[in-house]
Amino acid sequence: MTTAPSTAELIAARQPGFSLPRDLYCGQQALQDDLEQIWYREWLFAVPACEIPKTGNFATLNVGQYPVIVIRGADGRIRAFHNVCRHRGQRLCPKASGSNPKLVCPYHQWTYDLDGKLLYARDMGEGFDASKYGLKPVHCVDIGGMVFICIAQVPPAINDLAKNLMTYLAPSALADAKVAFSSTIVEKGNWKLVLENNRECYHCGGSHPSLCRTYSDDPEMTVMEGPNSASAEILDHWDRCDAAGLPARFVSAPDMQWRLARVPLMDHQESFTMSGKAAVSRRMGTIPWNDAGAMMFYHFPTSWNHFLPDHAIVFRILPISPTETEVTTKWLVHKDAVEGKDYDLNKLTEVWLATNDEDRRVVEENQAGILSPAYEPGPYSPRQEMGVLHLVDWYCGLMSSRLGLQAAAE
Template sequence: MLSQHDVHQRIAMRKKDFSLERALYCDPGVYAADLEQIFYREWLFAVPACELAKPGAYATMQVGACPVVVIRGKDMRIRAFHNVCRHRGQRLCSKVSGSTPNLVCPYHQWTYDLEGKLIFARDMGVDFDPARYGLKKVHCVDLGGVVYICLADVPPPVADLARTAMAYLAPSGLNEAKVAFSSTIIEKGNWKLVIENNRECYHCGGSHPSLCRTYSDNPRMTGMQSSEVAEDGILAHWKRCDAAGLPARFVHHPDFQWRLARIPLLDNAESFTMSTRAAVAKRMGQMPFNDAGSLLMYHYPNTWNHFLADHAITFRVLPISPTETEVTTNWLVHKDAVEGVDYDLKTLTEVWLTTNDEDRQVVEENQRGILSPAYEPGPYSVLQEEGVIQFIDWYCGLMGRRLAPQPAMAAQ
């Protein structure tokens, strides 16, 4: 098991534009460092806000050692708390999601309101002060319909992401949506392999025949390029979106921790369906036309998303061991869309259910190969795997800074 000093040295010695060495994809010490330096310190995508439609609606998530509950209060604000009773540490909510008028510990019935205040604790004596035992808060923001949490005492700045995401997501009307279907799978691979696999379509032609009916595997359509060097097809799409008041052009964090861009689908396809036509008759929010393409939004370390005219798909990645990752996918439709009338669930979900399973197999075979003593880092394609290079650069840059030895204090 590598120490954090060892992890820092391995990252410092990595070969640029090559995959990482074996230990960085499977060592328990690296996993612990990833949790401590990234997942316990960065903003993480939690849930689409519409999943928590009414007061008392909650969803839980496990971030490393930390169980978290995200809940909508009576004031309609969404908050997050450590899912741990202040009495003897029992988890308050054991289900993935649900609804409750108050948060009641199943062990001894300590009860908290939806804002985290302790409102009932039986037989605790006259000197007991309930105000000292409210739930421990987790930072929480709603960015135009996507909810993020941060476990750090002081979270990183989020204003630029908030401003950009809210502008780009506004036409999708995510707060006027509902979850039509949800899927959670476990991929037996390191979380970085899951993200790497998402960040390129080099593998799409050979692995995703259903997705490739509508989604271009041309790296110049989905790469990191600016408006000045974009392909004619995407430039024409952006101009059409501009005219309709639909934010579309590439915008990103200086270190590419996040990026948004709206890209056209193939041959004026409308949605991720086998027919290429819209899966839902009722459009999302204020989307102006069916073939608006997909608004791609990723945010490291744990999410990528597709926002289309007829529906949206959110993806959440959470590491659960050095070589296991939980991937949760939600399909969102307009809240007034009726299943069996406005959409068919199979038509809506079949492409990405299939794609997710194909990606699971790819990641698991990738992990099995990396576990071999014969594995050694290989070169990335600068053309096809630009997004992977950029993710690995972000990961190594962040980990390198945070694991760097601190200068010794000068003698007094």
């Protein structure tokens, strides 16, 4: 009986410039390796901080097998914990979000303070030491209004990302924002297919009529190689932003795990709306013009985001199974913006609700084709799919390194 190739062997056999072997998109072992080597070890975008603005506000998410709760404490600090009671393992908070003055296990009412300390455990007997049974913490950091978590015992360095992200997010003033709308869908596709689809606009003209009213599918408008290397239109936009003190020029991690840049929308349009005009009259932050474009932030493996003068859109993906991915989108507006007065919710959300559903269909058909034994990896377009190449090269490089070290240790 032939043994199936390992994830490391599949990656080693991958032809550079081509899509990945079939099992990396649909195999259970590949997903388990992805979880253990990436999702359980890297910083992940969890929620915008403005989603939990008050003491006791919480949000939950599942990172593979790990349920996590993110909560704001009485001291204003945002913390994250494993969403597991230290008594008999009940999930503390089954809801996606809410607010509690204390964290009370619904099973036997063990009660924890918002900093994770165990406050109450009934009838545990003489000598029971509550200090040994606080909630298990998860690394958590608020960077300019975006909350990141890391499951690993020792997280990777985040200083370089934090420094750049705080600078680029500052003009959007996310501390003064609120969540106007949230959408969660499940795409029946591997998490890498969801990200690959996001990282190119080769498909946009044929798939996204609403988005392409304002967002160009010309690769020259999204391919940037450095702070002085981009199309003439983008360079002109960056010069304009520089003159106003608005961070805009391309900056990235050396391995392209994250990247930041502000790009103009087509024809000086203002926002991702059907009309191209701003969706919210009460603007966010200190961005000086309506046509300042979108500050784009990508972070592998979990997030892409757009920050505009009138609103922001943050996206988070989480793997569910080898062929299922949860995609959550949140629209942020100024905290004082009033629905029905300062913005119409339909106009604010219609473009990206449609785009998300269109992307879902594309990803699901992509996955359906890859499930066929007839699938074999095909070549990426060096002009249209450079962003996909960045993603796949990052994935293969990281996994090769970590799986190789693991094999050597064994």
